[in-house]
Amino acid sequence: MRLDQGGVRDLRDLFEEKGFLLSPDLELGDDAKEFLKFLERMPEKPLVVTRELYHKFKSRRKKGPNYKVLFSYEESKRKKVDINDWLIYFNKRYEKMSSLLRNRMEVKDALSIDRLKSSSGRTQATLIAMVMDKRKTSKDNIILKLEDPTGVVNGIVSFRKRRVFEKAEELLPDEVIGVVGVKSGNFFFIEDIIFPDIPQKERKTSPVDGLAAFIADMHIGSKMFLKDHFERFIKWLRGEIGNEKQKELARRIKYLFILGDLVDGVGVYPEQYKELEIADIYEQYSLFSKYVLQIPEDKIIFIMPGNHDAVRLEEPQPPIYKDLLEDVYELDNVVMLSNPAYVNIHSYDDFPGFNVLLYHGYSFDFFVSNLEKLRAQGGYDASDKIMELALRKRHLAPTFGAVPTAPLEEDHLVIEDVPDIFATAHIHKSKVGMYRNVTLLSASCWQSTTTFQERVGHHPEPGKVPIVDLKTGKVTVLNFI
Numbered sequence: 001m002r003l004d005q006g007g008v009r010d011l012r013d014l015f016e017e018k019g020f021l022l023s024p025d026l027e028l029g030d031d032a033k034e035f036l037k038f039l040e041r042m043p044e045k046p047l048v049v050t051r052e053l054y055h056k057f058k059s060r061r062k063k064g065p066n067y068k069v070l071f072s073y074e075e076s077k078r079k080k081v082d083i084n085d086w087l088i089y090f091n092k093r094y095e096k097m098s099s100l101l102r103n104r105m106e107v108k109d110a111l112s113i114d115r116l117k118s119s120s121g122r123t124q125a126t127l128i129a130m131v132m133d134k135r136k137t138s139k140d141n142i143i144l145k146l147e148d149p150t151g152v153v154n155g156i157v158s159f160r161k162r163r164v165f166e167k168a169e170e171l172l173p174d175e176v177i178g179v180v181g182v183k184s185g186n187f188f189f190i191e192d193i194i195f196p197d198i199p200q201k202e203r204k205t206s207p208v209d210g211l212a213a214f215i216a217d218m219h220i221g222s223k224m225f226l227k228d229h230f231e232r233f234i235k236w237l238r239g240e241i242g243n244e245k246q247k248e249l250a251r252r253i254k255y256l257f258i259l260g261d262l263v264d265g266v267g268v269y270p271e272q273y274k275e276l277e278i279a280d281i282y283e284q285y286s287l288f289s290k291y292v293l294q295i296p297e298d299k300i301i302f303i304m305p306g307n308h309d310a311v312r313l314e315e316p317q318p319p320i321y322k323d324l325l326e327d328v329y330e331l332d333n334v335v336m337l338s339n340p341a342y343v344n345i346h347s348y349d350d351f352p353g354f355n356v357l358l359y360h361g362y363s364f365d366f367f368v369s370n371l372e373k374l375r376a377q378g379g380y381d382a383s384d385k386i387m388e389l390a391l392r393k394r395h396l397a398p399t400f401g402a403v404p405t406a407p408l409e410e411d412h413l414v415i416e417d418v419p420d421i422f423a424t425a426h427i428h429k430s431k432v433g434m435y436r437n438v439t440l441l442s443a444s445c446w447q448s449t450t451t452f453q454e455r456v457g458h459h460p461e462p463g464k465v466p467i468v469d470l471k472t473g474k475v476t477v478l479n480f481i
Contacts, residue, residue: 023050043238067345073338075318085407093411097176098128100196107178114150123183130176142168155188167193175398196394198418201437206470208348211252213467216259216425217445221284223277224448229463233480256299259425259443260306260360262288285324292328304337306360314406346470357419361426363397383442384433428460432475441466
């Protein structure tokens, strides 16, 4: 059998050129190219390639990876945007959030704003409304301008009601909430605020062994890219370094999530060129591809973009374009995803697997900048608190302008389904937390501190890799620095 590669060449000669001697009784099929890549990625390369090894490769391919993509946005050609597109977008968001809120007993019998306003006298009521505006009065009360599809009403939160006042302080424009209160005259005096929030989940553990590792923010191309440390991580994944216990840990990894900012990009921030080692975007992605090609084929690799990657900045961001990562797209064990994305992994027989919500985390800058409570809890050093807040709000970026947004027919940043694992990045600092039995993970980075990070108050802790044991639920953080 022959393979065309810039002219007809004998398969045996091709494999021998790559350092592989084929057993005389081995007959290859039309998957010879993929088999050759499989051999090149093996940590210990065989001198003689046998029929048994080829059959092992084919059986792996037949079994297929154990995952399912639940959501990944695919970019499509859009018409010119006008004001009606934004109206549709926000109405769809309201519908989704209203549905989530109505699952809560306190909001089940909510009235519309026009019905509330048409009522006479003092009226006790519950509303589902979007926060149009929030401001403080001279007496330190908070006035909320609330809107639903039927109208607008002003709500007042008294500073004397500390519990509800503290809730009002963490409200952001454009989020959808439930409010309980009393209408008197033209005002609605708020007695409670109900966030959509997530219910308490049953914590899952798998009957089958397996680990999931999370990395992000390599920023390849930057002068601050920690090349030696990242290559140490790749060698560990390949089983080439570490003691026997560490090598066994690497072998048990079934899933590797790469959560955006694969490269540093070009023209992302002012005078970035001064901090670039590689100024060509294609060369940056070429180096990233070389690293991915070294990762053992038995690990499923999920790759999504971040705000430094060469896709549109508006969220949801589509998967990284194929012309930037052609070699990576050819790999059977790689899954290209949008930002955000939602996947299910490690399901077996009667075990449903783990639902994993993936988000790069660009909106976290807005959360920290605009909420004093988050800053008091640690700000950028407490990304688990930011993730917890997003779950309570059931939205990854509720405020228009928090991140660039595309007015699609629906809002894909609403957290409709409650994940088992919520994984993010962007902060350049590893953090592990738990909220209502949802595991919260923030991936670290592979870049030393930049001048921009110093300016905005980031405190990176590079080289830390959170690893989830899917059989026990335990999270271990390995340090490669």
